[in-house]
Amino acid sequence: DGGITQSPKYLFRKEGQNVTLSCEQNLNHDAMYWYRQDPGQGLRLIYYSQIVNDFQKGDIAEGYSVSREKKESFPLTVTSAQKNPTAFYLCASSNLRGGGNQPQHFGDGTRLSIL
Amino acid sequence: EDQVTQSPEALRLQEGESSSLNCSYTVSGLRGLFWYRQDPGKGPEFLFTLYSAGEEKEKERLKATLTKKESFLHITAPKPEDSATYLCAAYNNAGNMLTFGGGTRLMVKP
Numbered sequence: 151d152g153g154i155t156q157s158p159k160y161l162f163r164k165e166g167q168n169v170t171l172s173c174e175q176n177l178n179h180d181a182m183y184w185y186r187q188d189p190g191q192g193l194r195l196i197y198y199s200q201i202v203n204d205f206q207k208g209d210i211a212e213g214y215s216v217s218r219e220k221k222e223s224f225p226l227t228v229t230s231a232q233k234n235p236t237a238f239y240l241c242a243s244s245n246l247r248g249g250g251n252q253p254q255h256f257g258d259g260t261r262l263s264i265l
Numbered sequence: 266e267d268q269v270t271q272s273p274e275a276l277r278l279q280e281g282e283s284s285s286l287n288c289s290y291t292v293s294g295l296r297g298l299f300w301y302r303q304d305p306g307k308g309p310e311f312l313f314t315l316y317s318a319g320e321e322k323e324k325e326r327l328k329a330t331l332t333k334k335e336s337f338l339h340i341t342a343p344k345p346e347d348s349a350t351y352l353c354a355a356y357n358n359a360g361n362m363l364t365f366g367g368g369t370r371l372m373v374k375p
Contacts, residue, residue: 154308183363192269192352192365193309208362240308251297251316251356254363256308 152177156241156257162265163228163235171226171260173241182224183242183254186210193240199224200246228262236263267292267357271366278343278373286338286351286369294358298336300329301352303368309352343373 154175163169175182181200185193195208199218213232218224224243228235238261242254268291278284290298297316301309313322315331322329326347328339338351353366 156308190274190367192367193354193363194365195362198362242308251314253297253299253311253314255311256301258308259306261306 154241154243154255154257156239156260158260159258161260161262163262164265166230168227168229169262171228171239171241171262173224173226173257174222175224175241175243175257176222177243177245177255178221179243179255180221180246181244181254182218183244184208184214184216184224184226185240185242187238187240187259196226196239238262267355267364269353269355269364269366271351271353271369273369274367275370276372278340278371280344280373280375281342283339283341283343285340286371288336288338288353288366289334290336290353290355290364292355292357292364296356296358298331299354299356299363300336300338301354303350303352312351340371343371345373345375347371348373 157172183198184196194210196214197216199205215227238259240259241257244254245252270289272287300312303309313329318333320331326341330337350368350370352368354363
């Protein structure tokens, strides 16, 4: 089945540690996105990429980094500079036909907590 | 700045009691309005896309409508399995970033 796979489902970070969240898609979508969701709040965009080897900052990129070396993969690193990383992280992808008005499809998320 | 606001934040219904969820938007040149369902601990599941005022989409007990300022998600005779958080999101005319509302948490009691 085609879809988006995020791993791990749960992740714990120690002080001063960088952690990387994985996102893989087999939908042949051009664009991929990372969102952060805090309790009772909407989704906020961290980074997005519309093509391999290129990505753009979203609304809350500080303390995060990404790479897009393959079309299928868009890992997110939460660095030690992110002082409040506890949240639910969601990866999404979309087709870019129609000029970018296609729905985004989501993985099942990674919940990150501080040890 | 683009804004999407959903109301109410939470809604409790009895099984079979129909109601509507509201999504108001202020977006530069709307290119698409999306509805998602999100269950606890899961990613949002795509439900509907609406592209122009007057458009309607239906799926089982759900019907989404769109005007120039807002969208409604009508739920007819809901069942307990319809309990979830419903998210609304909009693309502006740049088409590269979705703006999400805060969601409506729907609880349907048997």
